[in-house]
Amino acid sequence: MNFNQLQYFCVLAETEHYTKAAKLLAITQPSLTHSIKELEKDLGVCLFNKQGRNVKINQYGYFLYEHVRPILSNLEKTRNELQILIDPRKGTINLSFVHTLSQHFIPKLIHDFLQVEENNQIQFALNQGTTEEIKEGLRSNKIDIAFTSKIADEGITSVPIMKQELMLITPNEHPLAGKQEIDLVDAAKYPFIYYNQECGLRPTLDELFNCIHVKPHIAYEVDDDSTVCGFVAANLGIAVVPNIYRLDRFPVKALKIINPPYEPYIYLSYCTYKFMSPPVTKLKDYVLSTF
Known part of the structure; x- marks a missing residue:
């Protein structure tokens, strides 16, 4: 039993018609038929009753549908939300900084960054802390990128950007x-x-x-x-x-x-080994090119 089989099953359960379901799924009807047969074989139960050229979901199929459909819907919702998070035009950046920078540098940086048209829908989740707190946030993946004093840590890159x-x-x-x-x-x-x-x-x-x-x-x-x-x-x-x-x-x-x-310098700090989403990469490149 795999994701595709369950997805195909739900569409067939909703249409109760192999040809219509195959068209909606953009697959061939024989592929759909084979997938449903494999699912039924794996579960050891027939999920549909034949009704002329069509099929009718039976009590076992309906039981499976009631349990599977919410899971697939939630997975799709999660997938869409994840795509928004990493959308280079609309994603969210978890940005942290030392208190020194809170009154002028960070507000101006965000303002100027958002003035670039392709960045103006990007969101920021902000956090202030000491350099030690920020280091732990970077290591635990709670923070994407930060402005700090120099962090001496094997897994973190600190690039000097501005004298202080x-x-x-x-x-x-x-x-x-x-x-x-x-x-x-x-x-x-x-x-x-x-x-x-x-x-x-x-x-x-x-x-x-x-x-x-x-x-x-x-x-x-x-x-x-x-x-x-x-x-x-x-x-x-x-x-x-x-x-x-x-x-x-x-x-x-x-x-x-x-x-x-x-x-002394202010440093741009980020995890060397961590996946950097497109919005975070855009901010990093913007800072390095600006400063």
């Missing part, structure tokens, strides 16, 4: 607030609000301080940019943060870091 400037932020009344730029060594004696271990920016900050041979005094560890800025604004410490959009909405002073030198 880092700033030292202080409360407005802090002793360093009068400066415009700073050597990180001069800030080392103050307590820091620091990103926790799950944040993709954490290794970058650790490396910055390693370069100047300083171990920062960490007052609090948090997991997103807004929280860091809020803690600094509350005079609980200073922090190194990405130069995020609307940083000036917080009552903090931002100083350019002139030492040590660094080159």
Whole structure:
């Protein structure tokens, strides 16, 4: 018993006419007859009674039809929905990104991508998280593509697409607030609000301080940019943060870091081994060609 046999059976059950059923199925009548006979042989029961040149579904055939028809309908519905998901013009992209990019970069990227006529019906399912959370989402196939800090994982490709400037932020009344730029060594004696271990920016900050041979005094560890800025604004410490959009909405002073030198990037990350649907491929190619 296979899918084609059950499909042919249902059409014949609905038409009760071999010629009409074969025409609807776009197969020859002998092929249909053979398929039904094989199905009956496999099940060990006759499904139709002959009625002149036509056939009439019997009680066993009707029993089978009642159980099989909903399954086939559901399979067809699933097939159609799957085709929509991977339709290069109408599919859905599961996109994830670090919090830093939520206020400006991601909204602008989606807006510009959808301005391309062939993309304007593509849908996005959005998710924010730390780089570590995004890595797990990529590995578990919950995320198609993401914008993150660099992910060091054998199964994930991370392509640098954009530099990300880092700033030292202080409360407005802090002793360093009068400066415009700073050597990180001069800030080392103050307590820091620091990103926790799950944040993709954490290794970058650790490396910055390693370069100047300083171990920062960490007052609090948090997991997103807004929280860091809020803690600094509350005079609980200073922090190194990405130069995020609307940083000036917080009552903090931002100083350019002139030492040590660094080159942090935003990365486009995706699973190397995972099937990439046409809509996701279009976004990946768009990002790589744009940036």
